[in-house]
Amino acid sequence: MASRAHNAHPKRRTNEAAENYAKAIYELQAKGERAVGTKAVAERLGVTTGSASGMLKRLAEEGVVEYEPYRGARLTPEGERIALEMIRHHRLIELFLAEVLEMPWDRVHSEAEVLEHHISEELEELIAAKLGQPRRDPHGDPIPDRDLEVTTEDSVALSELEPGERGVFARVSDSDSSMLRYLAEREIQPGDGLVVSSREPFGGPVMVEIAGRIHPLGAQLAESIRVQRKSDDE
Amino acid sequence: MASRAHNAHPKRRTNEAAENYAKAIYELQAKGERAVGTKAVAERLGVTTGSASGMLKRLAEEGVVEYEPYRGARLTPEGERIALEMIRHHRLIELFLAEVLEMPWDRVHSEAEVLEHHISEELEELIAAKLGQPRRDPHGDPIPDRDLEVTTEDSVALSELEPGERGVFARVSDSDSSMLRYLAEREIQPGDGLVVSSREPFGGPVMVEIAGRIHPLGAQLAESIRVQRKSDDE
């Protein structure tokens, strides 16, 4: 047997930065439609616009984005594949950490942010199997399936419900731990049914009844929480 | 709230290479005593001696190794801490993947090789807790405890046992998947008791009885398998 290096890292693809750019662009495209600007990408990734500009150019050469200088970028199908793969990893890992290892809800995000780039396809599959091919992560976000199809949302921001309207807490942005902690402390989680009791004007709180208790939720929180609207006969 | 970047990677320590060097040096020190040579380090990591030489110099500046040009390197206490931390991560992850996710024995190594650099201290602790603070990984290797103390081995290579001697299969090098697969197929695993029936000369096989069956194990395998010798009255 030829003595191959014991711990050699086969070919160490250096995709991590590209994966993060793809994910950032995907998420920006998801809200703001059309091409996303260099500034927005840079901000989301915490780099300077100079860095983002250079990287977008490189990603365009690699076929990950379509990019017109001064006009912004959008993902190619290949770029979208990369983004969805990372999102699937991220959310599977979040759910796995929360369910299997009982890691607190507000801490799974940052761990997943790192690990999503480093699990093999085989481990991804084992995790998905262990969890029973789940469709939502602990924040209520949908998990792309094996073929990277995402079940589309029909949620709206909680702040858009009128007093009296009912809904189901669908998900909340997973990137702000203090919000997550706040909700966890009050035992509010995805799947909970809710009724808007009243809404105060001028950035005042939205009063929401969840599981029999009334919570005053600040304007920012009400923007971040997504709910599925329920009509009265559901 | 100031809009901090959503997915910013806090300060992205670039320690991965240093961690791998520390681990490689630790493992080389463990067998070959004294200072380890540039060549040996380079080979184990699959880089050229030039690269290893440069890196050892840098690690010496950072206080990870003591290094005398042309004389080899050895870990400082700090370097040993880094190595043991990685080994603890590696073995906890191996055991976790095998036990909790039922990943085959021969595939956990390469997955752990990557992940060991990317799990947080918090996740390390959750995994250790889930597994009940284990002391051995699925290859039988000891796992450093929280304070990085290793329970020392008193094992010998299977090839050193004389015919008639008894022992317990303690561990096997985890880096050669084909050996691992071979053993797994025959349902031979750490903890199994064994008796050497006979040993053929000139690199011939060692005949070993394990769980009532006799297996002919090649010379290379008999070198890689470590056993705890049992005296007749145990």
Added chain:
DNA sequence: GCCAGAAGTTAGGAGAGACAAACTTTTGAG
């Protein structure tokens, strides 16, 4: 429709980590 400020790009450079190739030191066979 002008032009300041916002958004974007380019140029130059840093530092990590690797490689190849030239060079130096150590070692061991005879």
Added chain:
DNA sequence: CTCAAAAGTTTGTCTCTCCTAACTTCTGGC
């Protein structure tokens, strides 16, 4: 003891990804 091979080091380059700073293009308020 000698000297060639083995082991180790140095130098010059490369790639990747980021930064800062200077420069260019776009946009909207007047």
